[in-house]
Amino acid sequence: MVMIVGTVSNSEYTPESPYVVTHMGVFTDSNCSQAFLLEDVVMKKLTIEYVRGEIEKAGYKLLSDVYVGTHEKLLIRCDKGHEYMVTWNHFNKGSRCLGCSINQKLMIEFIKEETKRLEPNYECISDVYLNSKTKLKFRCNYGHEYSVRWRSFRRGNRCTVCTNIKRGNKKRLTIDFVKKETERVAPGYECISNEYFDNSTKLLFRCDKGHEFLSAWNNLYSKHRCPECSILKVAAARKPTIDFIKEETKRLVPGYVCLDNKYINGSAKLKFRCDKGHIFYPSWNNFKRGTRCPRCAYDERTIHDGISAQNLYSYKVCVNRLSNVNFTTYYETINPYKLKRSFTEHHLDHIYTVIDGFNNRILPQIIANPFNLQMLPAFANVSKNGRSDMTKEELFEKYDEFKKEEQNEY
Secondary structure, X not given: OEOOOOOXXXXXXXXXXXXXXXXEEEEEOOXXXXXXXXXXXXEOOOOHHHHHHHHHHOOOEEOOOOOOOOOOEEEEXXXXXXXXXXXXXXXXXXXXXXXXXXXXXXXXXXXXXXXXXXXXXXXXXXXOOOOOOOEEEEEOOOOOEEXXXXXXXXXXXXXXXXXXXXXXXXXXXXXXXXXXXXXXXXXXXXXXXXXXXXXXXXXXXXXXXXXXXEEEHHHHHOOOOOHHXXXXXXXXXXXXXXXXXXXXXXXXXXXXXXXXXXXXXOOOEOOEEOOOOOEEOOEHHHXXXXXXXXXXXXXXXXXXXXHHOOOHHHHHHXXXXXXXXXXXXXXXXXXXXXXXXXXXXXXXXXOOOHHHHHHOOOOHHHHOXXXXXXXXXXXXXXXXXXXXXXXXXXXXXXXXXXXXXXXXXX
8 A cells, every 4th residue: 555645637637547546635726726635545457458558559569468567578569560579667658669760770781781891701681680689690601591699790600500510520420431440340341332421321331241231330330230141140040951841741741741852941842742642832831831732632622413413502612612722722823913802892703603503513623623713803793693704615625724734733
């Protein structure tokens, strides 16, 4: 609470005044003006609306949304579009935009000229100078833009990008050093790149086995070596011998024999003989997964006329099972374009249909032979509606052709 005694004319007192008058005494002086005895005057906090209105009267615009107090800075934009921070206390006392000041305009022109004198290839690209603590924007002779205080620029502070590049160049390794160091840290290795940027940029190296690979100098220096040699080393440790494969064949399938004398890798085909004397050529990986003599498998699944012709359901089951076996065994022949087989995309189609095979009492293995199978789009297969696209005679010819090729294979 503040106790004040004084006189205030009627024209000075308004309801919008930031003071609240609690007790007032009125008297008339010799000039017949009204006076007030102010007691217990309490300061009333200004509102953001009041401050905004006063600022707009000066032709400026308040950009802040919150008013805290007379000593807290507000963001204001002048009628020239310059934005700056100022307290309400200073603005109310007459402080205005520094960017619009004539002295400031003269100052920025002086700085631009002085910049060219101090550093002919540099340019000050700021348009407003506020004070010695505010950073200005400069452009160096290489086009890098950076910000620095004017007093710092006068003391010799130049482009930070150029400075960092110069420091990096002093510490940067040369390609000749990297080549010599490669021979020391990795005997037998050779750096065949001709340019070095930094320790994280990949260089081209050649190992003592002649493999070329990319690696950052930092990684090679940390004992990272040729990835291909590493893979071969691990594979060699896990690679089985041909003697192991021969013994494992007898253990997995008694009566089967591996006839090969050389093992390359798990995907290379080996020569096997089944217990019936048939020769076939699966890879070791496939043999371990259960691939056995295809001729024996085909003979075991052959269903003769008396059983297959009992009903259509049994016939379809038989044909589908044999068709799936042939689809797997002769995948490249039936599906050379590797189309995706699914209910909505492509179907495994019988050119001579299953229903015609059942009605004509044709053996399931003839309907399921690979030369009667093809991949069709789902909609095309459904639209066939049981129609055969080859005659029975053509079917038998295709089947005979398939059997001849099968016998030649074995």
